[in-house]
Amino acid sequence: MKLNTSWAKLFFSFLFFGGMASSCQFYHDTTAHYNAHFLADERMKEVEEKIFNAYQDNYNEILQVLPPLDTNATAAYKADFDYCIKTASIPIQFHSQSKWTDDCYIIVGKARMYQGDFANALTTFKYVNTESDDDNARHQALILLMRIFIANNDKKSVLFTANYLAKEEKVSDENARDFYTMMAHYYRQQNNLPKTVEYIEKALPYVNNRRMKTKFYFIAAQIQQQLGNDAKAYEYYNEVLKRNPPYEMTFNAQINSSRALSMDNADAVAKGEKYLKNLLTDEKNKEYLDKVYYELGSFEARRNNAQRAIEYLKESLIANSGNSGQKIASYLKLGQVYYELKKDYPKSVNYYDSAFSLMSENSSNYQKVKRQLEVLRSFAEYYTMVSEADRLLKLSAMSESDREAFIEKEMQAEREALEQERLFYLSSKKRIANKQATSNLTPSLIANNPNEKKWYFYNPVAKETGELNFFRVWGNRPLEDHWRRSQKTSISVPTNNQTDNTLVQNLNTNRPDNQVDNSTEKINGVEIKSKKERLAKIPTTSEAIIKTKEDLQKGLLELGKMYYLLKENEKAQETLMRFVKEFPNNPLAPEAVFTLIRICKDTKDCDVSQYEKMLKENYASSSYAKSLDNKNFFREVKAQDSVVNRLYEEAYALYQTEQYTQAFNALKNIEKNYPESHLADKIKLLSAMLMVKTSDDLEEVEQMLGQFLSENKNSELVPLAQSLLDNIKKKRGGE
Secondary structure (H helix, E strand, O other), rough: OOOHHHHHHHHHHHHHHHHHHHHHHHHHHHHHHHHHHHHHHHHHHHHHHHHHOOOOOOOOOOOOOOOOOOOHHHHHHHHHHHHHHHHHHHHHOOOOOOOOOHHHHHHHHHHHOOOOOOHHHHHHHHHHHHHHOOHHHHHHHHHHHHHHHHHOOOOOHHHHHHHHHHOOOOHHHHHHHHHHHHHHHHHHHHOOOOHHHHHHHHHHHOOOHHHHHHHHHHHHHHHHHHOOOOOHHHHHHHHHHHOOOOOHHHHHHHHHOOOOOOOOHHHHHHHHHHHHHHHHHHHHHHHHHHHHHHHHHHHHHHHHOOHHHHHHHHHHHOOOOOOOHHHHHHHHHHHHHHOOOOHHHHHHHHHHHHHHHHHOOOOOOOOHHHHHHHHHHHHHHHHHHHHHHHHHHHHHHHOOOHHHHHHHHOOOOOOOOHHHHHHHHHHHHHHHHHHHHHHHHHHHHHHHOOOOOOOOOHHHHHHHHHHHHHHHHHHOOOOOOOOOOOOOOOOOOOHHHOOOHEEEEEEEEOOOOOOOOOOOOEOOOEEEHHHHHHHHHHHOOHHHHHHHHHHHHHHHHHHHHHHHOOOOOHHHHHHHHHHHHHHOOOOHHHHHHHHHHHHHOOOOOHHHHHHHHHHHHHOOOOOHHHHHHHHOOHHHHHHHHHHHHHHHHHHHHHHOOOOOOOOHHHHHHHHHHHOOOOOOHHHHHHHHHHHHHHHOOOHHHHHHHHHHHHHHOOOOOOHHHHHHHHHHHHHHHHH
16 A cells, blocks of 8 residues: 555656646746737837838839848837847746747847847847757748848858758748748849849738838839839739839839830820829929939930930939939939930030949949949040040141131030020929929918918918029029128038039039139039130140140040940941051050951951951061961960069069179060060160169160150150159269
């Protein structure tokens, strides 16, 4: 019986302590979940929704899937994040055995992530991934790790984590949604649009939040449209419009649908134009007039109507009231129109430059625009160099009276162009202001009694009229003391952002003050050079004409190469052929002909043999001609250059250690074995420097340096050689 009693006691002990353990677990789970975890989780969801909704979408580009992790944007929620960390830490400290502890760690990690504390957030998420037994918590931690890796541009870690997650089984619908969303976010950052839309479409079935789902449909529509899938894009835009989105998204969905029109369908084009113009009169669009004008400009550009496109795009800038994204888009489109349709390359650069100055480094097309701008700046530099050299040489061949007549006509044309721009600005500004003012009129301002007097500043139409009258007389004067004075002491320092010389900046200037001084005329903020300045630049001496022709030669060669870089092969051929025909003895002519061969090979129905014949017959001794028969020629030259570099460095080291005889012999050997090396100018100058150190015959040294300068005018060593020559001349003068 004792044995049976002992077993009975043991059995009831297990029941008692097991029940106590179960009760404790229930207590910890319930207390952790419905108190601290619930409060922290609800606050985190609330803040995340605010961050998602507060992000300012730029509808001029493909929308971002998720807002970037920007501490400036999340700083306002610091108190909320601190609350989340403090509250979620309670179960971690006092209910560590609760099954909700992992979820509390997730909340703490999120709070740290949003505050920019990536190091601690990473540690937290990695802890959950390695220590948790809950697959849902582990998957959520891995997805959040991906978000930090994306923010850090750690592509390798993003893809490694994604591949790991893709192999996991039993992923919850919520985590599937977040994973697909995160992958779409990653590929959007990489500007990989096909992959972005692929994951957006995978995420859509799992998204329940109405606002997020609508946005995802809109992004999918944008990408499908950009990829040329207009039918699919139209379907998605309809889904957006069915969901009653905010008006800005509705407006852009309707606008984007009109972009799918084919310019070959006259009826559709007419309907599209009518639709866009009707948007200008819709009161709901008063905040989006800049966008409507932009779309009209883009529409006219597609019709190759450059002048009308430019006018609409400039009106977009005038109507803009602080939307930097739209302003950037308008500047870029103007730059594109001036480049592609008007062929006005300097103006194109100005507008690209204005757009770039407003862009953030985080913009998706920042690097693309930066590269375009760098190329266009170089292109415009050489284009202007050629145009100006041609102009000056033309003027130099005229009689004095013809020059003056030409310049007066040139100045008058500039004045008229600026006056037309001013009038266009004023009329556009008034028209746009009236549209906005009409929309803003309250019932009291359009009451039945038209004679009823109202205070001036309550009447937007009267205000606008007064503003325009003031502008006509005084220009856009800042609100400051002594505003009537044209000459005021200024202590302002220009910034990098003051490089925008385009429409709005040029016209907001002091129009009455046309005369800055006796030699400079100023209209709408643009200086017009005086006749005296223009005449002074005309080359009249043989030396000045030679210098202008040198500029022309350099400009033609570089401009031809820039055209080739921009894939404008016809203009590249035309420019380089002019260079070769007008300056056949230029040392760089063989390079120009060789470039023509390369262009011809890339151009349909082009006869390469004509350029090969020209190169062989006229420049047979050039390395470019030799390369035609020896396909390995440039590879051999590269190997030879490497040898010459080493030998020259050894000779220069001997010079530095004052072993002048050995250095001189080393240079002689290089000249003997490699007479046409790429370092010929350096070798000759170092030989002259050795003469300075070892010879007492200053006249011989002077002749040697003079010969170097005459034979190597384009060398980067010219300033050093000139300095040495000046010192020698001083020494000889003191003899």
